Amino acid sequence: MKFYVRRITFYVITLWAAISLNFALPRLMPGDAMSTMIARMGRSGDIPESTLRSIELLFGNPDESSLWEQYVAYLGQLFRGDLGVSVTKYPAPVTELIGQALPWTIGLVGLATVISFVLGVGAGAFVGWKRGTWVDSFVPASTLLQAVPYFWLAMIFVYLFAVTNRWFPIAWNYDPFSFSGPELSWAFVGSVVYHGTLPALTIVISSFGGWLLGMRNMMVATLSEDYVTTAEAKGLKRSRILTTYAARNAALPSMAGFSIALAFVVAGSIVTEQVFSYPGLGKLMITAVQGNDYALMQGTFLVITIAVLAANFLMDLIYGFIDPRTRHNG
Amino acid sequence: MIRSTGRQRLLSAVALASGLTLLAAGCSSSSNDEGNDGDAPSTAEARTLNVWAGSQTPIVENFNPYAPGVLHAALGGVYETFFVYNKVQDDPPIPMLAESAEFNDDGTELTVVLRQGVQWSDGEDFDAEDVIYSFTAEHVKRDWVKSVEAVDPHTVTFTFDGPQFTSEFALLGASWLVPEHIWSGIENPIEIVNENPVGTGPYIVDTVSDNAYTVTANPGYWGGEPAVSEIRYLGVDQNQTASDLLTSGQIDWATMFIPDVDAVLADGRLGYLNTPQDPTVLYTCANVDLGCEGPQTDKAVRQALNLAIDRGEINEKAFVGLAADISPTFALLGRDDHWISPDVESVSPQTADVDGAKAILEDAGYELGADGIFEKDGQKLELELTSVDGWTDYNDAARLIEESARAAGIGLTASTVTWQEFSDSRQSGEFELVMGGVVGTSVADPFQIYRDWFSGEYTQPVGEILQPGEWNFSRYDNPAVNDAVKAAAATNDEAAKQAAYATIQEHIVEDLPYIPIVINATQTFFDTSDFTGWPTEDDTFVFPPAWSNPSSGVILGKLAGQ
Numbered sequence: 097m098k099f100y101v102r103r104i105t106f107y108v109i110t111l112w113a114a115i116s117l118n119f120a121l122p123r124l125m126p127g128d129a130m131s132t133m134i135a136r137m138g139r140s141g142d143i144p145e146s147t148l149r150s151i152e153l154l155f156g157n158p159d160e161s162s163l164w165e166q167y168v169a170y171l172g173q174l175f176r177g178d179l180g181v182s183v184t185k186y187p188a189p190v191t192e193l194i195g196q197a198l199p200w201t202i203g204l205v206g207l208a209t210v211i212s213f214v215l216g217v218g219a220g221a222f223v224g225w226k227r228g229t230w231v232d233s234f235v236p237a238s239t240l241l242q243a244v245p246y247f248w249l250a251m252i253f254v255y256l257f258a259v260t261n262r263w264f265p266i267a268w269n270y271d272p273f274s275f276s277g278p279e280l281s282w283a284f285v286g287s288v289v290y291h292g293t294l295p296a297l298t299i300v301i302s303s304f305g306g307w308l309l310g311m312r313n314m315m316v317a318t319l320s321e322d323y324v325t326t327a328e329a330k331g332l333k334r335s336r337i338l339t340t341y342a343a344r345n346a347a348l349p350s351m352a353g354f355s356i357a358l359a360f361v362v363a364g365s366i367v368t369e370q371v372f373s374y375p376g377l378g379k380l381m382i383t384a385v386q387g388n389d390y391a392l393m394q395g396t397f398l399v400i401t402i403a404v405l406a407a408n409f410l411m412d413l414i415y416g417f418i419d420p421r422t423r424h425n426g
Numbered sequence: 427m428i429r430s431t432g433r434q435r436l437l438s439a440v441a442l443a444s445g446l447t448l449l450a451a452g453c454s455s456s457s458n459d460e461g462n463d464g465d466a467p468s469t470a471e472a473r474t475l476n477v478w479a480g481s482q483t484p485i486v487e488n489f490n491p492y493a494p495g496v497l498h499a500a501l502g503g504v505y506e507t508f509f510v511y512n513k514v515q516d517d518p519p520i521p522m523l524a525e526s527a528e529f530n531d532d533g534t535e536l537t538v539v540l541r542q543g544v545q546w547s548d549g550e551d552f553d554a555e556d557v558i559y560s561f562t563a564e565h566v567k568r569d570w571v572k573s574v575e576a577v578d579p580h581t582v583t584f585t586f587d588g589p590q591f592t593s594e595f596a597l598l599g600a601s602w603l604v605p606e607h608i609w610s611g612i613e614n615p616i617e618i619v620n621e622n623p624v625g626t627g628p629y630i631v632d633t634v635s636d637n638a639y640t641v642t643a644n645p646g647y648w649g650g651e652p653a654v655s656e657i658r659y660l661g662v663d664q665n666q667t668a669s670d671l672l673t674s675g676q677i678d679w680a681t682m683f684i685p686d687v688d689a690v691l692a693d694g695r696l697g698y699l700n701t702p703q704d705p706t707v708l709y710t711c712a713n714v715d716l717g718c719e720g721p722q723t724d725k726a727v728r729q730a731l732n733l734a735i736d737r738g739e740i741n742e743k744a745f746v747g748l749a750a751d752i753s754p755t756f757a758l759l760g761r762d763d764h765w766i767s768p769d770v771e772s773v774s775p776q777t778a779d780v781d782g783a784k785a786i787l788e789d790a791g792y793e794l795g796a797d798g799i800f801e802k803d804g805q806k807l808e809l810e811l812t813s814v815d816g817w818t819d820y821n822d823a824a825r826l827i828e829e830s831a832r833a834a835g836i837g838l839t840a841s842t843v844t845w846q847e848f849s850d851s852r853q854s855g856e857f858e859l860v861m862g863g864v865v866g867t868s869v870a871d872p873f874q875i876y877r878d879w880f881s882g883e884y885t886q887p888v889g890e891i892l893q894p895g896e897w898n899f900s901r902y903d904n905p906a907v908n909d910a911v912k913a914a915a916a917t918n919d920e921a922a923k924q925a926a927y928a929t930i931q932e933h934i935v936e937d938l939p940y941i942p943i944v945i946n947a948t949q950t951f952f953d954t955s956d957f958t959g960w961p962t963e964d965d966t967f968v969f970p971p972a973w974s975n976p977s978s979g980v981i982l983g984k985l986a987g988q
Binding site: 130131132133134135145146147148149150151152153154182183184185186187188193196197251254255258259262266267268269270272273275276277278369370371372373374375379380383386388 | 474476482483484486487488490492493494495565566568596600601602616617618619632633634635636637638640658660661662663664666667670671673674676845846849853891894895
């Protein structure tokens, strides 16, 4: 019990620190939303003075209250679930923007991460099992794919499979030509899957090499363990040795990495979402940073922080359960 | 022990290749013929027009003409102005919700005759009450408008506290008219989303989603129901994506920079117009009195730099030959020619004049040092030119300027900064030279540039941030120019304005607080195989960009299928 209390206290303090940092960071950044917005609008031609006036009315009165008052107000808003109104995507509330983006990011990046993990670990186990044979060449091949800069890979894929050959759509999370919004129908689901395939494919291709390499190396190490030799000597079926004895043990470190990777799914894949005009959380984050949109920035960072902490917490609990050693200090 | 034999190396290659093949196979097997009516064959009935006006995903519902972030279709498509001014050529303004408008002799009164028989999309009549609301409501009223009164239901008189000839465009071409019977009941007009906007324009909002929003034809439009029954505005995050969508026939109207025009136009579907509007210049912090520092505060240095620059080369190499020649008077060549004084050079030099540049510096007391860079009083002539990292045309131009400046003995160094640094430096005046843009005027008259960019009233001392609406980044403050701007503002007489402009031009061409480089290209692409009614090279009746308002509304009202 003491273990759990300690962990929970630790996470509460971490969460508070993260929230406070989240409050401080945007206030340390240069530039204010009003001048940023005006300068950006000025790039696409003349700004009518009526628009200038609206912007001034809306954003022209910087908060004059003390930092402490702002901090208290900020915490109060957080507890009420009010993250403020976005400046770049005015007048949408930040919670609404994040609420809309999150499912798409989790769907796309989450699924891609799972596929990449399963594929990478599966292939890694196989390659490790067949170590020293021609199968080993999968290692450099997959690492090569991972070494290719992601944005380049994504753009080449768009060019080859969406522009030159029109097998896949160029952009979006579903077909805006056929659907005027998300709806509950098989056609819509099909459209979502169809639109998600190419971005997911690029994520999988560029990331499964890492899982494969890690798993393969663990597999090689595990296969030299005495219990594997024992299992072989007992005359167990080779497939049983592969799955139950070797792969199961070798996958433990990968599992730990996987839970971290899942937590970061929430951060989205900024480049993927940008290249494919996919309205996820990474896209929101970039919009916020570029537009000095503090409310949106704080909102996205908060969601990411909470996701990472939650995943870590969950992992701590599970590890404490699986491996009693972690429950005791030293 | 793994030995790398020839066979194994071959095998790795095979594995790699088969990996890629598998990928390709995976792709092809999952491809299918899912519906995509963007490619649908054209029929007699006009199909949906797909537009990219610059919106990015996720699209956020906002049809409030007073709120920032308002979606493009709202302005021009739903809400209209009295007139639409053509910023491409010197045409009389196109009457929209007004039939005519006239100033009194001293510019203190403006009488607007409204178009009759116009209805809001909810069926109410448009009349003087709506105009009065649209100009006197708390969030829109201007200090200098004393009163707005209805003479009769279709005539409105504005009274000002002084001559307001120069506000003609702001009042008649950039003020949205909204229905009084709806807006007067709204508490915070600038904060609402306005989901179902009621306007007088050719289109009515239909649906909104993350990726796109659609508008449908307004059957009661005063100009006749538009022939294109539906328009879809798409959200796209990158120029490259938009360009791909354009090439593959999924976008029909878009305005963006595309260097290789021929490739996009190859299949003959798209028409194309390049309407250069906005000047690219070097901002120079020019005014010592307001706190500027650096060699560029010396007029001779700016003049020498102006001569040393090879504009032809810059246009060719940095702007792919798509930019237009600039006039040092900042009047738009071709459109504003009659405003250019005969006493000044009308076009900036297109080739480098190294000897001329050196002569200017020598006359000003600079001496050429052993390293080929001028110096004065032991101080080397060295300055820094910044451009925003990632604005590749500006980065390239800055490097070319560095080369030609050094050839003329000016130790100019080009570097890149973030957008935020760029914005901060020009706002506060803490810079030497910056590659930047000037906002082109919306009417065929350079006045607004003279007032907003060159007059001393539109600037602040170095270290203080410019107010919204002030654009004089160079801190230029010349009493002669200030007076001439005031004189031009007080008259509607062409000869008197020309005289005032001649004074302004004489000074700014000599002082060069902004060193002119080129006029940026504005490239618009539009589908001419399924739609007619677009502006053309011969008849550019309005500025053609999809994002431009209210001019895009004029185009929307004219489009038809074929």
